[in-house]
Amino acid sequence: MENQLPSLDELKANSFVVRLPLRVKFRAVVEREALLLQGPAGWGEFSPFLEYEPAEASRWLAAAIESAYQPYPETTVQRIPVNATLPAVSTEQVGRVLEQYDAPHTIKIKVAERGQILQDDIARVAETRRLYPQAALRVDANAGWTAQQAVAALARLSEYDLEYAEQPVPGIDDLARLREDLAARHIDLKIAADESVRKHTDPLEVSRKGAADLMVIKAQPLGGIRQALQIVAEAGLDAVVSSALDTSVGLGQGAALAASLPELKYACGLSTGTLYKDDVTEQPLLAEAGYLQVRRPGVSRQKLRHYSVEPEGRQRWMQRLESCYAILAGQDLAQRPLA
Numbered sequence: 001m002e003n004q005l006p007s008l009d010e011l012k013a014n015s016f017v018v019r020l021p022l023r024v025k026f027r028a029v030v031e032r033e034a035l036l037l038q039g040p041a042g043w044g045e046f047s048p049f050l051e052y053e054p055a056e057a058s059r060w061l062a063a064a065i066e067s068a069y070q071p072y073p074e075t076t077v078q079r080i081p082v083n084a085t086l087p088a089v090s091t092e093q094v095g096r097v098l099e100q101y102d103a104p105h106t107i108k109i110k111v112a113e114r115g116q117i118l119q120d121d122i123a124r125v126a127e128t129r130r131l132y133p134q135a136a137l138r139v140d141a142n143a144g145w146t147a148q149q150a151v152a153a154l155a156r157l158s159e160y161d162l163e164y165a166e167q168p169v170p171g172i173d174d175l176a177r178l179r180e181d182l183a184a185r186h187i188d189l190k191i192a193a194d195e196s197v198r199k200h201t202d203p204l205e206v207s208r209k210g211a212a213d214l215m216v217i218k219a220q221p222l223g224g225i226r227q228a229l230q231i232v233a234e235a236g237l238d239a240v241v242s243s244a245l246d247t248s249v250g251l252g253q254g255a256a257l258a259a260s261l262p263e264l265k266y267a268c269g270l271s272t273g274t275l276y277k278d279d280v281t282e283q284p285l286l287a288e289a290g291y292l293q294v295r296r297p298g299v300s301r302q303k304l305r306h307y308s309v310e311p312e313g314r315q316r317w318m319q320r321l322e323s324c325y326a327i328l329a330g331q332d333l334a335q336r337p338l339a
C-alpha cells in the first residue's frame with residue numbers, strides 16, 4: 001500500500017493553491033506560488049518554480065505526496081541550527097534585511113546575480129562581515145560564474161573568511177576543476193554542490209567525480225525525505241539541508257529531513273520563512289537565535305482562503321499536477337521516489 005499512488009482526483013480535491021507575498025525580491029520574484037496538499041499524514045507542499053518543466057517538477061510532487069501520506073521519520077532532535085539567507089540586495093539593504101532574522105550565527109549571501117558585477121558581491125559580503133563579525137558566512141552563486149570568473153571572485157571573497165562557496169559554476173566537471181584551481185592557488189575554501197545535485201539525473205555524480213566537499217540537499221527537488229537520506233548515504237559527503245523558498249509546510253519537511261540525518265555539521269538553509277510577509281499557518285516556522293524547531297506547522301484555512309489564487313491560476317497548477325502525476329505513475333514502482 002505504501003507504494004501506491006493516491007488517485008489524481010483525490011490529490012486535486014485536497015489541493016489548495018496560494019500566492020504568498022515576500023518581503024524582498026528573491027529569484028527575481030516578490031511573490032511565491034505554492035500548492036498545499038492535505039493527506040492522511042498531514043500537509044505536503046508542491047511548489048516547483050513556475051518555469052520548471054514536468055520532468056523536474058515531478059520530484060517535487062513525489063515529496064509533497066510523501067509528506068501528506070507518510071509519517072516523517074521518528075527523531076528525538078527538537079531543534080536544528082539554521083542560516084539566515086541574504087538575497088543579492090544592495091549594500092544599503094544588507095542591514096535592514098538581516099535585521100529581520102533573530103540573532104543569526106550563520107549567514108548565506110547570494111552572489112553572482114545576473115546584472116550585477118563582482119564589486120557588488122564584494123561590497124555585500126564586506127558589509128555583512130562588518131555587521132556580523134562573529135558569524136559564519138557562506139556564499140551561493142547559483143552557477144552564475146564562468147570558471148574564470150569563479151576563481152577571481154573566490155580569491156577576493158575568501159578574504160572575508162567563508163565557510164564554503166555554493167555552486168560557483170554550473171557543471172560538475174567545472175566544479176571539480178575549480179577545486180583544483182583553488183588548491184593550486186592555495187585558496188582554502190570548501191565547495192558545495194547544489195544545482196549539480198538537485199537538477200541532475202544522477203545526484204551521485206558529484207561525489208563520484210570529487211566535484212564538491214559537501215552537497216546541498218532539499219526535500220522537494222530530491223523527491224522527499226527518504227530519497228534525500230538515501231542520496232546522502234550513498235554519496236558519503238557532508239550534507240547541508242536547505243529550503244526551496246518553501247512555505248512553513250515545506251520548511252517543516254526540511255526540518256524533519258535535517259533531524260533525520262546521521263550527522264548535521266552545517267547550519268541548514270531553512271530560515272527562509274523570514275523572507276515571507278505572511279505564510280499559510282498561524283505558527284510559521286521561523287528561526288529563533290539561529291535555531292529552528294522541528295515540528296509540522298498546522299495550516300490555517302483562513303490563510304489558504306485569503307491567499308488563494310484566481311481560478312486561472314488554480315487551473316494552471318491542476319495541469320502541472322496532472323503532468324507531474326503522469327510521470328510518477330509511469331515510473332517503475334521500485335524506482336519511484338515514494339518507496
Ligand SMILES: O=C(O)CCC(=O)c1ccccc1C(=O)O
Nearest residue numbers: 085108142242243244245269272
Ligand atoms: O539555503 C538557503 O539559505 C536558502 C534557500 C536558497 O538559497 C534557495 C531557495 C530557493 C531556490 C534556490 C536556493 C538555493 O540554495 O540556491
Ligand SMILES: [Mg+2]
Nearest residue numbers: 140142166194
Ligand atoms: Mg543554492
